[in-house]
């Protein structure tokens with residue numbers, strides 16, 4: 001490992017070929033004032049700022065996209081500043097992770113309920129910027145649902161606080177203009193650091209519910225049948241506490257399972273209503289733990305020959321799309337096979353919740369996908385496959401990358417961010433909104 005990698009930190013995305021010479025500064029502020037000073041340095045040099053948390057974002061946004069830029073990391077700002085058990089909130093610095101927040105909350109019987117698999121490294125500000133969530137978003141929502149307010153600093157040093165009612169700022173003109181545009185937390189959510197630097201968040205905390213949960217395992221003829229059952233669960237706002245599917249898996253790792261299947265955990269008093277919706281067999285606690293283990297280990301395994309990769313990792317089937325889930329999976333599979341990939345696995349959160357670019361909630365299933373890495377494919381071909389999948393998703397009414405987020409292709413979100421940046425100013429992660437296309441930048445980084 002080289003010194004520059006340590007200084008710049010992690011990047012979990014597939015965009016790895018970075019031109020480090022274009023990084024004009026790396027800052028690790030400890031206070032809001034140090035963030036303001038770091039932004040002022042970038043501003044004076046005319047460089048774009050890339051805010052960075054844990055670097056676990058998978059869209060490539062936290063790389064800054066190979067433009068001349070200054071990186072400002074929140075790795076040294078991870079404190080929980082205040083907890084109000086009575087009022088159900090915690091004030092946290094931008095770099096605090098869910099695990100760090102929960103380590104302080106657990107002794108008082110409270111929890112911050114945003115739990116991505118990356119909860120040991122994903123920062124609060126990074127999670128809001130990607131609107132992340134865990135496999136329990138169906139019950140607990142995404143990061144935006146769990147954020148009460150966010151404080152931000154802009155490229156020119158102005159401050160503002162955004163909550164669900166609007167914006168407050170010591171700059172009354174800025175406040176009035178942003179409120180005229182109806183800016184709320186929804187706009188900061190999933191903005192991928194393009195609006196400003198988040199310096200502090202107030203997040204919701206809730207006690208653990210006391211309810212007895214049961215486990216169940218349901219098998220389906222195909223994903224259309226599973227989609228119909230999920231559609232009904234969603235329509236009835238079913239109290240599913242854990243829901244995961246293994247929709248397809250390579251024969252080397254299938255372990256004789258009859259797929260597709262749903263693993264469910266639900267309150268005892270929902271058991272009979274669930275029987276009306278789908279056929280399931282009961283799982284005792286040992287059986288449930290075993291099925292959860294099969295599901296969690298699936299993406300960590302490889303076929304007997306070759307290696308599997310998360311080339312795209314995320315298809316959100318919702319609305320009427322759930323009723324034709326298998327047909328859409330078949331179309332995506334053909335596209336991937338046409339691009340020379342062999343299929344490895346489809347699995348993920350079901351039912352789940354995420355947000356579309358216009359901020360409306362979508363309810364459905366988020367299927368993660370893994371393929372077997374072809375040996376002879378160039379980086380450019382890999383990237384072209386990704387953009388073809390995005391086009392196919394848009395054609396089929398599927399949300400591309402609902403959880404790991406692909407901001408570059410979401411026209412509605414981009415239009416809204418651009419509108420807000422006319423008031424707030426630019427200077428943060430500008431490459432994402434560049435008319436020449438983040439695609440060109442990113443394709444050179446695969």
Ligand SMILES: Cc1cc2nc3c(=O)[nH]c(=O)nc-3n(C[C@H](O)[C@H](O)[C@H](O)COP(=O)(O)OP(=O)(O)OC[C@H]3O[C@@H](n4cnc5c(N)ncnc54)[C@H](O)[C@@H]3O)c2cc1C
Nearest residue numbers: 053054055056057061116117123126127129132133193198
């Ligand atoms: C193994 C693994 C498992 C994962 N599992 C999940 C999962 O279950 N659910 C899920 O939703 N995601 C998951 N992710 C994706 C990832 O963890 C999330 O996107 C995460 O929320 C990003 O947080 P971060 O601190 O790492 O942000 P980074 O990757 O550092 O940055 C992400 C974006 O946020 C912006 N940003 C960061 N800090 C600030 C700030 N202070 N102000 C303004 N903008 C900022 C960056 O510029 C960038 O655009 C997973 C990733 C990995 C590697």
